[in-house]
Amino acid sequence: MTQSEMIAATAARLSQGRAAAVRLTDSTVSLVCDVSGLDETARADMIGRLKAELGAMDGVDEVRIAETSERRELPIVAVASGKGGVGKSTLATNIAVALALAGRKVGIVDADIYGPSQPTLLGCDETRPEARDKKLVPVECRHGIGLLSMGQLVKPGQAIAWRGPMAGNALTQLVDAHWGATELLIADMPPGTGDVQLSMIQRHKPVGAVIVSTPQDLALIDARRAIALFEQAGVPIIGLVENMAGYACPHCGEISDPFGSGGVERAAQEIGVAFLGRIPLSLGVREASDGGEPPAGSENDLAQPFRDIAGRVARWVDERRTA
Numbered sequence: 001m002t003q004s005e006m007i008a009a010t011a012a013r014l015s016q017g018r019a020a021a022v023r024l025t026d027s028t029v030s031l032v033c034d035v036s037g038l039d040e041t042a043r044a045d046m047i048g049r050l051k052a053e054l055g056a057m058d059g060v061d062e063v064r065i066a067e068t069s070e071r072r073e074l075p076i077v078a079v080a081s082g083k084g085g086v087g088k089s090t091l092a093t094n095i096a097v098a099l100a101l102a103g104r105k106v107g108i109v110d111a112d113i114y115g116p117s118q119p120t121l122l123g124c125d126e127t128r129p130e131a132r133d134k135k136l137v138p139v140e141c142r143h144g145i146g147l148l149s150m151g152q153l154v155k156p157g158q159a160i161a162w163r164g165p166m167a168g169n170a171l172t173q174l175v176d177a178h179w180g181a182t183e184l185l186i187a188d189m190p191p192g193t194g195d196v197q198l199s200m201i202q203r204h205k206p207v208g209a210v211i212v213s214t215p216q217d218l219a220l221i222d223a224r225r226a227i228a229l230f231e232q233a234g235v236p237i238i239g240l241v242e243n244m245a246g247y248a249c250p251h252c253g254e255i256s257d258p259f260g261s262g263g264v265e266r267a268a269q270e271i272g273v274a275f276l277g278r279i280p281l282s283l284g285v286r287e288a289s290d291g292g293e294p295p296a297g298s299e300n301d302l303a304q305p306f307r308d309i310a311g312r313v314a315r316w317v318d319e320r321r322t323a
């Protein structure tokens with residue numbers, strides 16, 4: 001066996017057949033390695049072993065590896081609302097947590113560029129993503145969920161005052177990142193129908209959108225606006241979620257409906273979209289969320305409504321994939 005053949009055989013063994021175009025030129029080994037479907041740890045392990053073992057072979061001073069991955073379409077589900085503060089970020093986090101606990105490899109893109117809250121909700125405030133080959137590498141947070149958020153890139157409390165095109169470019173950096181083996185991306189959208197929403201819809205084409213609303217009329221009017229934006233752009237609505245419905249008094253247990261109740265389900269029927277479920281207004285949801293412990297990951301009653309909604313979303317995505 002010649003030295004070049006030994007190098008090619010070693011590269012094939014270490015990369016489990018992923019290495020191609022292996023060459024030895026002037027004591028430099030160059031090769032192309034297909035890293036499709038590997039998560040970040042497996043990819044780094046494999047590249048590290050290739051560099052170390054090939055670099056230690058006779059006549060080799062340098063190892064150059066070009067990584068490629070076949071471009072897989074990574075489905076994005078947008079979680080949106082017409083209005084701020086209705087619980088869109090909370091729902092996005094908890095859908096991701098419920099799916100991760102059900103064994104899916106999910107990531108979150110915090111598309112709320114001007115008001116990112118996912119690092120807090122996923123309990124990974126202190127983390128910073130690194131860049132590789134000019135692309136960001138998502139940070140693994142609670143339950144193995146990959147996260148990319150502007151909140152990880154700016155200092156706490158720093159205002160993000162960008163015009164539309166800059167915010168659109170920031171969004172692209174978060175979406176076109178090294179998502180590795182991630183099967184599904186949940187995008188926490190900014191409230192309303194502005195530039196970032198348009199960038200997400202036009203450039204990144206979510207497979208579908210979940211719209212969150214509180215039951216009161218004003219929120220529902222805005223929710224209809226958000227639905228119209230997605231539909232006009234050809235992004236199907238997976239369904240509507242009613243949040244903050246029915247408050248159980250922690251002292252006497254009496255249920256009251258500060259924002260009304262059932263309005264979102266009725267609106268879903270009128271508009272002709274699915275109703276995905278209802279999440280009660282609960283102190284526990286807010287406390288767990290603020291504490292970076294998403295309620296969908298808990299063992300108490302707060303988890304179930306989120307898990308039911310996440311299951312419906314996952315089934316919808318699966319059905320579309322096989323359709």
Ligand SMILES: Nc1ncnc2c1ncn2[C@@H]1O[C@H](COP(=O)(O)OP(=O)(O)OP(=O)(O)O)[C@@H](O)[C@H]1O
Pocket residue numbers: 081083084085086087088089090091112115117190191243244245279280281282283285286287289290
């Ligand atoms: N079902 C609920 N019960 C109690 N509190 C909730 C519930 N859902 C969300 N909250 C709380 O309401 C606040 C707003 O929620 P969240 O940040 O998820 O809304 P948002 O629509 O993403 O807001 P923004 O428009 O600022 O992005 C948070 O403090 C959150 O913990």
